[in-house]
Amino acid sequence: MDQPRHAVTARSIAARGIGPAPQQGTALLPPMDMASTYLRDPDNGYSAGSVYGRADNASVRHAERQVALMEQAHAGLLFSSGMAAATAVFTAMAPTHIVAPTIMFWGLRDWLHDIARHGHSITYVDMSNLPAVAGAIRPGETGLVWIETPSNPLWTITDIEAVAGIAHRAGAILCADSTAATPVLTRPLTLGADIVMHSATKYLNGHSDVVAGVLAAARPSALWTRIGALRAQIGSAASPFDAWLLARGLRTLHLRMREHCRTGQFLAEALDGHPAIAEVLYPGLPRHPGHAVARRQMEGGFGGMLSLRLRGGEEAAIAVAAGVELWQRATSFGGVESLIEHRASIEGAGSPCPDDLLRLSAGLEDPDDLLRDLHRALASLG
Template sequence: MGRIDGATGAVIPPIHPSATYERDADLGYSRGRCYSRADNPSYDAAADTLTALEGGAQTLLFASGMAAATAVFQALEPGDHVLIPEVMYWALRGWLHGFATRWGLRVEAVDTSDLDEVRRALRPGLTRLIWVESPANPLWVISDIAALAQLAHEAGARLAVDSTIATPVLTRPLELGADLVMHSATKYLNGHSDVVAGTLTTKVKDDPWARIKAVQTQIGGVLGPFEAWLLQRGLRTLFARVRWQCTSALDLAQRLSAHPNVAEVLYPGLPGFAGHETASRQMKGGFGGMLSIRVKGGREAAIATAAATQVWTRATSLGGVESLIEHRASMEGADSPVPDDLLRLSVGLEAVDDLYNDLSQALGL
């Protein structure tokens, strides 16, 4: 993940804050840079790292995960039919059922873990995109990426995968047949809760990818040079962080499953979890650092548990070095499909015994 700066020998990439670049005497750009909105050199290190990790052809950096995700849909045409998951990141779901629908996309939500339901919903010649999130926030529903890619391509559609939770450490969607992979890089890729960013990586440089690039350049949802540098800083420790978090999350899931005040643990690494078999095939080396628990006693008990934690921090977001706990339904609002008794847990780098003991005392034992 490292690269040496050719000009100075620095082992950490420099930051290039310049917004514009000198033209040649003949008004050309022989050095390949024109304007920072399209091609700041500070993007190169993180973009190239992600392209290599995902096994893709090119990566674009965006100002947020939402900017990256919405660019995929904005590159479509009004009237195009798209399939999205019933369980997915709430902000993108709201944008799709709101702005994107008013703009003219035909948005249909399906259970993407049910291949028969997806097959029935596909409209060959009209469906242009299947968007899937696996594991899907915050119930951690697992969808079969390889099977969905086959269904999409048979219908003349493309498959885009939000792989924020899995990261390229655990899953490489392009190798499973997906056309695009998206990350909210705010989360695991950065890993330090100090930058908001998003990424898209394409399997091939084709016309749909060119349209996505045009959306980014024209709308301007690009990352700043310092944020790109922070992202690359985080990527240098990605594998070490994610592997530790996976080990701790599995340990916590197993222990919490036996806790008398926990009604259910949602985690793909548990053999009894609905998507465990599929997750075992497409997630290599772990099942992620995210899990959710349903607390006996309902909403009030769940909120009281979060309030009583001392090691866990009550905050939204995920994937950082610090462990976070959140009552997700209250964050998402009245139309949330998330149960009122659910707490979402983002496992950080603290000692797993400290994390479990804190949760156990907060749960009432």
């Protein structure tokens, strides 16, 4: 299906969908491509472009192109998980020095502990402290700066444009995990990032029924080619069914994000100052240290993720998670249903996550019901 000739926003691309490839006919929506292999032409070529399912799949190409268009990217690559997408960047790079945030998604931080086996060295830094970021980078030696904004689970904000400037001046590229922001709120490539990464398991799919990840690049590069080749070689692309579900989920992303943001903001404001809560962590609160930067680089809201630090410590946090009825106790985030999690319990030993912290993913239920449920659970702390 042809794209509109005039520029349209990511919202319109998402809602309209991008239709099937020309060889898939006139259906408004593309059929799922379940083939593991494709016919070779009589002249021994592959004129349609697809050879074998590990490397080529129309459903995968469709979903990754949709995300790439929304991110204003040159191209996208869809992976079998957010971790597969993130680790593809690190493993495809020649040995280099990496600068990464002290606070970031724990699963990736855990994997990075052993990054020396790939020949890389790493320095962790508070990405909200720009002089510290500049100090951590070694001009000529640092090849990659990795950021995550808002970052899990404290929802700290990184100034993408400023860090991109620092990275580029030192000859490094910037890769941004934008899972919590989504292209609805922030488009890191337009702010100077070279690659944007998402766990599509979260908001992009949005229905808690797909595990997938995506990378989108600002421009072609040797690294981008290597990442694509690596994905084809080891078979880390998403399955056709997951890709198809993701493309469907994306079509309502803008509407869902609007509600996630509204409810996130509503809950953060309503719970701020509650006697049982020491701190509400949410970038939409004016006293959040990253609020001014978030206002600049997040468009239309501050997301649906917030964390609560309980005055009663770990015991109180676990009791509140046990006391809710509408919120559901589960890890992950970004789905239509609201989730609550005692984050330190899942991150385990060595996690920098405070043990008094509850991570909340505001879903699409009635915000008043969600607040009442939390108030009841908080009241039962006595």
